[in-house]
Amino acid sequence: MTTNAELAARFEEFADLLEADDVEYKPRAYRRAAENIRSYPSPIADRIEAGDRDAIENIDGVGDAIASKIVEYVETGGIEELEDLRADLPIDIADITRIEGVGPKTAGKLYRELGVQSLDDLEDAAEAGEIRDVKGFGPKTEENIRDNLEFARTVGQRQLLGEARPLADDVLAFLESLDDVDRCEVAGSIRRWRETIGDVDVLAATEDRESVVDRFVAWDSVDDEIESGPEKASVRVGESRVDLRVVVPEEFGSALQYFTGSKDHNVALRNYAIDRGMKLNEYGAFDVSEVAAAETGQRVGDRVAGETEAGMYEALGLPWIPPELREDRGEIDAAESGDLPDLITREDVRGDLHTHTEWSDGNTTIEAMVEAAADRGYDYFGIADHAEGPGIVGDMGLTDTEILEQVQEIHAVGEEAEIEVLAGIEANVDAAGEIDLSEAVIEALDVVVASTHSALGQDAETATDRLVHAIENPAIDVLGHPSGRLLNERSGLELDATALGAAAAEHDTALEVNSDPRRLDLWGSAVQAAREAGAPIAINTDAHQPSTLEYMRWGVHTARRGWAEPDDVINTWELPTLREFLH
Incomplete structure (x- = not known):
């Protein structure tokens, strides 16, 4: 099945190669078409297969070509022009282009000047000192490329949560449609809502395992069967x-708890169980307090839980721990003491x-966004253009005069x-932390969001000082x-989330969870550190069209990974309280 994300990736590649070719x-x-394709609310391939080409041409930014x-x-499965x-x-x-500071134009120039086609070629050229001799580069650029090669190699192996x-x-909807399936749920990092995902892990309960595996492999959306057996299967979609x-x-x-992870959480939970004469694994929770030390096996002892995930925690005297918290960052201690957060929804x-x-760079009118x-x-x-x-x-940013004109239209x-x-407005935090x-303009605005869009190669200390300086600016409401x-x-930027949190708490500036x-x-651990320092949080979508207001889903679950409760988040507050915070 061709997914919207796959289609969007092709047009992003189109844009990059065209830019590389000047x-x-x-x-x-x-790029505009790619963004709208990615966020289209239903599978575009289904529309095409149904012969509904008009629907495709009505996507914003998608013309006949x-x-x-x-x-x-x-x-x-291909595009001849591409x-x-x-x-x-x-x-x-x-x-x-995953190398910081290397965009499509730079990639095109390195290909024409040095024949660089891959990361290996880029590394060879950097190690040989050839990049510094290309016009417009230099030793600093060459060093930056060397420093970022490992990041570029590793990140491409994982998929975005939003894809x-x-x-x-x-997959869940398909499995739920099968009569033989009693229950099903996602597992692994996708259930913990990590920002990037390796594989899509799914668990199903059934009395006829082979039948469910066979029907899953035969699902219309499957493009290729990787492997299958009586109890599991892997496919390519x-x-x-x-x-x-x-x-x-x-x-x-028990299987859902086990395969959700994380590994660190499961190890800590198993050790917690051992201290209480219990054994946990994918088959259940077992009371082994009376079992001889020499006995082994996956199902040794009296099985006391396993049918439900909540029962696995209850067998240890703990409340159910939400998947977003299962990273071994204090959640077991919090569960034991009754201090688990009441997470935002x-x-x-x-x-x-x-x-x-x-x-600015959005795709529709103020009226359309407000109506959506x-x-x-919403209240x-x-x-914030x-x-x-x-x-x-270019001309994407508004001048002071244009901002004041837009304020009138917004009103x-x-x-x-x-x-x-x-x-x-979304103002720009420069390299020194100024806007x-x-x-x-500041007087005319209700809310000032200030963000970094440049000088992203600063070291952690410089970057943290820069952001703290911005937080201290009374005009800025949200970083x-x-x-x-x-x-x-x-x-x-590398940053000290605890230091940002302390500054944000002192100066009543919210730290954003950007939901794009x-x-x-x-991200989760940074939200947790900032929250513990007392920082207010804002969860915003950075939406550029009505459909991407749905990005709030990703932001909320990211904040949950940071233990955020409703009162921690300023845009859960009633309007009078929010206005007071916004000065």
Whole structure:
């Protein structure tokens, strides 16, 4: 099955290769199309197979030419024009551009000057001192490339949560449709909502395991069978590997706990069990207090739990621990003492404070974004388009005059809207931690989000000092995507989340969990450290069109990985309380 993420990746590659070939204008059109394809609410391949080409051409940014390429890829598995581009520029463009500071244009230049096609070629050229001699580069760029090679090699092996989880939901829907399946659930890192995923792990309970395996392998969405047996199977769906394991119903809970992980959590939980005369494994919880030390086996002792996952924890005298917390970061001690957090849910979120429109790099109007927010049941909604500044390309950033003009339009839309509309801006935190907004603009705005878009190669101490300085600025309400990372693309700033949290707590500045699945910045452990330091948190989507308001799902689960409760998050607050916080 061709997934939307797979289609989007092809058009992102198109854009990169065109940019590497010094083609103007077209790359931006392809990137816009890719973003809208990725976030399209239903499988595009299904629409094509149903003969509904009009629906494809109605996707924002997808005209007749791009629609033809989408159809060609779905029907043939390739795009002839893309193949021609690859032949002209035989570059592993996705791998090479994961190096911080190496974009498509740089990759194209290194290919033309040094014949660099792959990360191995890039490493050879850097080690030989050849890159510094290319015009526009130098020793510092060469050193940066060497330092980032390991990151570029490792990140490409994992898939974004936002790409893998929708596929997992499709797998669950298929399994739930089978009469033989009693229960099913995702497992592994995807159930813990980690930001990147290796494989999609799924568990099913059934009395007829071989039948379920056979029907899973024969599922219409499966492109290739990797392996299968009487109790498990692995298949390829699009570019993703899906691993199914089937168990008998009475062992579903223990298997779910075991295969959810994490490994560190399971080891700590097993040790906790041993201290209490218990044994845990994928088959159940067993009382081994009366078992001789010489006895071995997976099912030794009296089985006291295993049918449900909650029962596995109850057998140890513990409450059920949410999967997001299972990283061995104190969750077992918290469960034992009754101090597990009451984690935030999507239903707790009252609004979104960081979104974009066509005024900067968004894809639609203020009215359309506000209407979509109202449809989600929000109480309030913030528009925060880009201000001009470092890291903002071309004319995407607004001048002070344009910001004031937009504020007037936001207020006009707000007068007609069903919800409260907040006028905001996404300012740019420069290398020294400053933002460039006039006092008149700051006075006119309801919310100022300030984010890093440049100087992302700073060391941890410099980066932390820079961000703390920004937090101390009374004009800034929210520090947006603090590290500036892009998952599987760039590592972003190293930072001390505890120091940021302490500064944020002192100066009433919220630290953002940016819900874009390419960012998820801050991440779980950083949210936990910041929260423990007393920092307020904001969960925002950074949405550029109505459909990407759904990104809130990823942000909420990321905040849950950081132990966040509703009161920790400013956009769960009622509007008067939020306005007071926003000065």
